Amino acid sequence: MKAKRSRKIKKVRTEMIGNIEIATMDVPNPAWRSDLDKVPGFPREIRATVNCRESPIVWMLAHGQLEKHQAEAASEFRRHYETAGAADLKAMDYMKEPVDGSAPGDVLTDRKMASTDELKKAYNVLGPSGYSLVQSVCGDCIWLKDLAPTKRRQWEAGKILKGCLDALAVEWGYFKPPIRVWRKAG
Numbered sequence: 732m733k734a735k736r737s738r739k740i741k742k743v744r745t746e747m748i749g750n751i752e753i754a755t756m757d758v759p760n761p762a763w764r765s766d767l768d769k770v771p772g773f774p775r776e777i778r779a780t781v782n783c784r785e786s787p788i789v790w791m792l793a794h795g796q797l798e799k800h801q802a803e804a805a806s807e808f809r810r811h812y813e814t815a816g817a818a819d820l821k822a823m824d825y826m827k828e829p830v831d832g833s834a835p836g837d838v839l840t841d842r843k844m845a846s847t848d849e850l851k852k853a854y855n856v857l858g859p860s861g862y863s864l865v866q867s868v869c870g871d872c873i874w875l876k877d878l879a880p881t882k883r884r885q886w887e888a889g890k891i892l893k894g895c896l897d898a899l900a901v902e903w904g905y906f907k908p909p910i911r912v913w914r915k916a917g
């Protein structure tokens with residue numbers, strides 16, 4: 732007879748308001764500055780209510796399926812992904828009056844080039860299949876249940892995603908892997 736595996740499942744108190752699932756989490760304080768680091772009234776993190784269904788990464792973090800450094804790497808990837816091109820997809824406004832004499836906006840800015848370079852580094856770290864998974868989940872906000880048809884494949888995709896986010900966290904400096912020291916025998 733096989734022994735049952737024990738799974739650690741973090742109980743999170745979430746509330747549903749219509750289609751919105753909210754949870755209270757620690758988030759970075761927007762008013763925090765480095766010069767006020769030790770001042771009692773300015774903590775680095777504050778408790779806030781967040782929408783868990785804003786993205787798959789926020790949901791996984793709220794339910795304890797991701798570590799903090801993995802979520803930071805995912806949000807960094809999403810920021811670079813949106814800066815590199817997804818944020819420029821705008822509809823044309825036909826009601827706007829055309830103005831003569833104005834030059835068209837710069838299509839390729841320094842921020843876009845820097846974000847594209849970071850995404851290229853991420854591609855080199857993750858490889859084609861890992862980058863595709865991270866791009867789908869973190870960049871395009873596609874849920875794992877929509878990517879994989881069975882629970883087993885969803886679980887495998889989640890494990891691969893965690894590994895990819897760990898690699899990105901190490902690459903971007905959000906996580907330092909533990910260093911193993913091997914001793915000689917004898």
